[in-house]
Amino acid sequence: MKLVTRAQLGWPASQAPAQAGTKGVKVHYEGSPVSTELLKDHDACVAEVKAIRAAHLANKKENYSDIAYNYLACPHGYLFEGRGTGRRTGANGDQALNRGHYAICALVGSAGLTQPTDAMLSAVRDGIELLRRNGAGDEIKGHRDGYATSCPGEALYAWVRKGAPRPNATAPAPAGGGTKPSAGTPSAGTKTSVSLARLATAARRDPGLKQGASTYPADVRPVEAALRAEGLLAGSYATDGSFGSVTVRAYAQWQRRLGYTGAAADGIPGRASLQKLGAKHGFTVT
Template sequence: MSVNIISRSQWGARAWTSAPANVPLSERTEYFIHYDGGTPVSRTGNAIPRAIESEHLGNGWSGIGYHFVVDQAGNIYEGRGWSYQGAHCPNHNRSGIGVQIAIGGDQAPTDAALRSARALYDEACARTGRRLAMRGHRDGFATECPGRRLYAWVQAGMPAPGGGGNDGGSPGGGTYTVQRGDTLSEIGEKLGISWQKIAETNGIRSPYVLQIGQVLRLPGSGSGTYTVRSGDSLSVIGARLGISWQRIASANGIPAPYVIQPGQVLRLP
């Protein structure tokens, strides 16, 4: 999914009251998800970032504190962008890119919002040249933010509804064509399949060298059931069993934000 960002000028941002500090991408190591608070959000379009900006100016800040805001239609609004220090989580405003998904209370995020937030994460990783740690606001500060639904999604590995993030192959069976820069561990993480199982299926041994254009057979999925343990997420279960987490979700009718409970018995595709 490509990332299209509505600029500050397009949504009508006010001038900064004082210029935020610049932060090089080399210092970015985290990606924080936020929500709007305890009340569901009914605003739409440009009214969303404008309302956040007004609130943050009222706090005495120089302007909107989030780097980006994502609405329920999947629109992405520029806040502090890629270059400025955030004002979204104490002690993490330089290291963390802060993204608010514009929902509140127990409001459910749309698939469009989750896809955009995930695409923005992938773009952030590409720009920084590293895999950023996925965080909910509560991971850096004592708060309920980003709410139970979004936090469960973060813990699940921020999967993109509809199978986003799996370009290049079909998880849980089929083939994958090796692309420039790929490693077994990266392919496994991208497809939700144990890299060791990919290596075993293709007879690849240490030092696990891949060639661009090489076609890898993907291991078939298992069968039976799995009982969810404390700390599990769909992505963790999928990686452990060598099964695409998307197929597990589909087989069990689990919608975004992919919440599972300890003791829950999952059918394996």
């Protein structure tokens, strides 16, 4: 679990009322448009969470003492501590509903960023399990259950109705930010191999081609799948086999995550960064 605490956000202890137990957890979304910039820049996620708290504190009608949610989940799989455990939410609609369920908000909205990433769903799941260890019952519901609202949006609500399963069961466990060494994928025997030379060529050429065109799709696809599992690439870009500008930006983010900066994080795959990605997501580099 990749937890971002209130202290890390620079917030004081929550003054929200205590709530030792609930029937379960309700899932929310932002309800307004959310920028797809969040996909490219985790700093934007941090700013988004801080803006949500500021908006809630400024809401005179509700007279909030704190951000309304117990936790929030970003596209990169981080779980942000809102009110945290043992606190009543202010997000579910009325006092009875707030006593009934804790609340987790995924950073997707009504337009722009509407599709949760696998990493985001994992983070919501992390939050549900954390709340369950601290008094939440088994129920998993959406804000719209028992209250007239579109929240948490179609995509999230469909996932909630399925019981909010942890996605990516085939990928190395994302919980704990854990780096299970070369856990690999279930493609037993025939391990996918990716050519570094072909991939680097595609990363230089594909952004100049027309949208979705690709030079070496068979080499690009496993890398896109790995970037998607890392929460760096979403939606239709994730599997098109084209190393276009969106994929270049996602790869640059992977490089920065490994500590590269400047020209070493230009989004063109190098051997070291690609081998690390492959070791984590089950492909070899030739």
